[in-house]
Amino acid sequence: MTAMTKTEAAVTLRKKPELMSVEDAKALDTARMAELFKAHLNPGQFHFMKLLGFHKIKVERAEGMYYIDQNGRKILDFFGGFGSLAFGHNHPRILAARKRFQEEKRHEIAIAFMSQYATALAHNLAACSPGGLDMVFLGSSGSEAMEAAVKLAERAAGPKRSRIVYAENSFHGKTKGVLAVTDGKLYRGEFQLTDNTVRVPFGDIEAVENAFRSDPGIGAIVLETIQGGGGIVEAAPEFWRKLRALCDRYGVLWVADEVQCGYGRTGRFYAFEHYGVVPDITALAKSLGAGKAAIGAMIARRDVYMKAYGTPKTAMIHAMATFGGIGEACITAIEGLNVLYEEGLMENAETTGAYLIERLEALREKYPRIIKEVRGRGCMVGLEFHDFSQTLPAVLRPMVAVLDEKLKGSLSGFVGALLLRDHDVLVAFTEYNRNVIRLEPPLIARREHVDAFIAALDAVLARGVAAIVKDFVKSQMG
Ligand SMILES: Cc1ncc(COP(=O)(O)O)c(C=O)c1O
Numbered sequence: 289m290t291a292m293t294k295t296e297a298a299v300t301l302r303k304k305p306e307l308m309s310v311e312d313a314k315a316l317d318t319a320r321m322a323e324l325f326k327a328h329l330n331p332g333q334f335h336f337m338k339l340l341g342f343h344k345i346k347v348e349r350a351e352g353m354y355y356i357d358q359n360g361r362k363i364l365d366f367f368g369g370f371g372s373l374a375f376g377h378n379h380p381r382i383l384a385a386r387k388r389f390q391e392e393k394r395h396e397i398a399i400a401f402m403s404q405y406a407t408a409l410a411h412n413l414a415a416c417s418p419g420g421l422d423m424v425f426l427g428s429s430g431s432e433a434m435e436a437a438v439k440l441a442e443r444a445a446g447p448k449r450s451r452i453v454y455a456e457n458s459f460h461g462k463t464k465g466v467l468a469v470t471d472g473k474l475y476r477g478e479f480q481l482t483d484n485t486v487r488v489p490f491g492d493i494e495a496v497e498n499a500f501r502s503d504p505g506i507g508a509i510v511l512e513t514i515q516g517g518g519g520i521v522e523a524a525p526e527f528w529r530k531l532r533a534l535c536d537r538y539g540v541l542w543v544a545d546e547v548q549c550g551y552g553r554t555g556r557f558y559a560f561e562h563y564g565v566v567p568d569i570t571a572l573a574k575s576l577g578a579g580k581a582a583i584g585a586m587i588a589r590r591d592v593y594m595k596a597y598g599t600p601k602t603a604m605i606h607a608m609a610t611f612g613g614i615g616e617a618c619i620t621a622i623e624g625l626n627v628l629y630e631e632g633l634m635e636n637a638e639t640t641g642a643y644l645i646e647r648l649e650a651l652r653e654k655y656p657r658i659i660k661e662v663r664g665r666g667c668m669v670g671l672e673f674h675d676f677s678q679t680l681p682a683v684l685r686p687m688v689a690v691l692d693e694k695l696k697g698s699l700s701g702f703v704g705a706l707l708l709r710d711h712d713v714l715v716a717f718t719e720y721n722r723n724v725i726r727l728e729p730p731l732i733a734r735r736e737h738v739d740a741f742i743a744a745l746d747a748v749l750a751r752g753v754a755a756i757v758k759d760f761v762k763s764q765m766g
Pocket of ligand 1: 370429430431432434459460461462512516517545546547548549573574
């Protein structure tokens with residue numbers, strides 16, 4: 289056995305170990321944060337942060353569309369926490385509601401008594417949802433909401449119909465249950481996952497029908513309405529109408545994952561509303577917490593819910609966990625929903641998003657050899673670059689070969705790193721398709737933010753692929 293460290297010895301003696309205070313935490317510099325991140329959080333992840341230049345940034349404040357770093361530099365946020373920041377950072381109404389709640393010494397844990405906050409939030413979510421989606425389960429994340437959705441579907445469908453259809457390139461979370469319906473090889477690793485699943489290509493109605501027809505054991509289908517992790521991929525509108533009809537014909541429950549695409553991001557509260565159909569079960573998270581709280585919700589049709597958990601005997605099978613319906617998270621979400629409607633953020637998402645897409649299309653025309661496709665709806669936009677691994681000048685290939693495996697054929701990492709370094713703009717990358725930059729700005733974004741973003745992107749692309757690659761590689765050497 290190795291000797292105890294000073295901290296371990298102090299712990300055994302019940303003496304206070306050397307702990308950092310909140311003020312100590314605020315005062316950490318990037319070098320010390322890097323040490324602690326590597327020592328205690330995720331050493332491998334640090335590699336990627338360094339590659340993209342993110343490790344040099346310490347965010348001191350965040351407000352509206354911007355992060356503000358240790359040097360007072362304002363970074364325009366077109367990443368938006370993968371759709372978590374509908375209201376931008378620290379919206380004043382959200383802050384004020386939380387402050388009042390704390391000052392009034394309101395209660396948090398909601399598992400003994402009924403909570404006025406959880407019940408009001410459930411009411412609001414039902415009011416925002418069409419088609420009898422009335423029953424709500426509250427959790428702390430998108431994964432937990434999706435776990436609840438898949439469990440509900442399985443119980444409502446019954447033991448003879450426990451098979452679940454999911455889509456290629458899907459992402460529904462990293463907890464073990466929903467990992468079985470998440471299509472990422474990286475995330476699935478070599479975990480032992482439940483094998484009651486059937487995978488179909490996304491948006492392929494014939495494949496869905498074949499599966500339903502040939503396997504009466506199928507009781508549910510789980511789909512993101514717009515695939516986020518897959519690189520902002522939409523199915524044709526007819527797909528959804530036919531899917532609804534097929535689900536009705538075969539008695540299959542449709543679970544719509546709206547964790548990323550929901551909450552007004554595409555201009556409607558739920559993305560499925562664009563197609564005039566309603567699923568049996570859905571899930572929200574991310575922006576539901578208004579950028580301040582960890583909260584997710586499953587929302588289900590009442591008859592489906594009652595079938596699974598509707599009696600005193602079955603009610604506790606999947607009742608809310610310790611932090612489900614916690615007070616401050618609920619009032620944050622309640623205030624958020626009110627702000628979403630009162631500030632017209634869905635309308636803004638639609639018009640600002642359309643303007644963003646229009647400006648990106650103009651850039652695609654200007655740089656047809658660099659930009660392959662622009663796609664999306666509202667403030668959920670994908671920008672796909674051509675794979676340059678084959679077209680890169682031969683002299684540059686050895687340079688790129690020294691880079692991380694994942695960056696080799698993809699321009700998005702290089703462009704993203706230069707947007708941050710030279711233009712103070714943050715964008716997101718896509719695990720499943722390394723050529724796609726995801727743009728999910730807050731729904732408060734205005735034309736001037738789009739103009740600033742487009743000017744930055746234009747300036748980076750104007751350098752040309754060879755210069756972008758050279759510049760990036762040079763920054764890695766320095
Ligand atoms: C569509 C979708 N579902 C589920 C999740 C999981 O959410 P969380 O990270 O809050 O667990 C995500 C997260 O990115 C998502 O995009």
